[in-house]
């Protein structure tokens with residue numbers, strides 16, 4: 319079966335790292351039909367395009383999207399803050415219902431964990447607004463939206479992951495001592511679903527404590543489930559402790575498969591090194607491996623994962639690292 323893959327190189331180092339990721343997919347022997355989309359801050363600055371409705375509609379017919387990074391394209395060159403992040407990334411996650419953000423972290427012998435981040439709700443939902451903007455009596459509110467359906471489908475996904483993991487452990491991370499309404503809904507949902515998974519051992523940590531554990535005793539965690547904003551922050555920390563954000567991969571999954579899932583490295587556009595072949599493509603390559611797994615190409619996916627097992631052994635230029643991983647995957 320030929321997979322239909324949409325490719326968004328994006329800005330900065332995005333196109334460079336995506337090129338290496340696809341090089342590795344080719345080396346793994348997977349065939350696909352590729353459509354490129356020229357989107358990102360550079361495109362917005364060129365002609366005002368962010369994400370046309372027709373493009374979003376076209377994406378619904380794809381099997382997967384592979385994205386490099388969107389944001390500042392070059393030093394001193396920028397679209398309005400957050401415009402392409404919200405207009406492309408968040409719109410894609412919301413409208414294609416990519417409700418799971420899956421981010422694995424591995425650095426043997428102590429770190430082998432994955433974060434399941436809710437990807438369509440929480441503070442990211444955009445609830446809120448201004449009152450009396452620009453006056454001394456200005457008010458800004460920013461709500462957190464947590465639906466039973468949204469929380470439950472995320473928690474269920476996490477329990478399934480934990481059931482199939484080696485250690486069968488799942489931690490809920492929140493801040494239920496302060497965020498009492500949302501925290502209550504998360505904990506109740508978590509406990510109810512837990513009753514269906516007696517084989518999974520469960521725990522709870524506040525987000526601030528989890529940050530300490532991530533640094534001081536990362537072996538505490540197997541699978542983690544958390545809300546959108548806590549997951550955003552915790553996965554940057556995860557990247558930093560597991561060898562650097564240059565290795566951190568990410569999958570924005572629509573497990574119901576009512577639309578394509580999107581795969582992207584956690585890192586950004588790194589404008590200071592763009593176009594210089596200095597970016598580490600490992601995060602993009604591992605993300606492409608997650609894509610292969612989700613597309614049912616399990617054999618190719620395991621070969622990509624195995625080749626990236628000890629990423630620190632690769633060094634050199636962006637394409638040099640891509641070549642080396644491709645050779646390891648092909649052999």
Ligand code: IPM
Pocket residue numbers: 403404407408550584
């Ligand atoms: C991420 C990024 C995005 C997020 C930004 C770019 C909107 O930081 O994928 O983690 O906050 O989700």
Ligand code: MN
Pocket residue numbers: 550551554
């Ligand atoms: Mn982030």
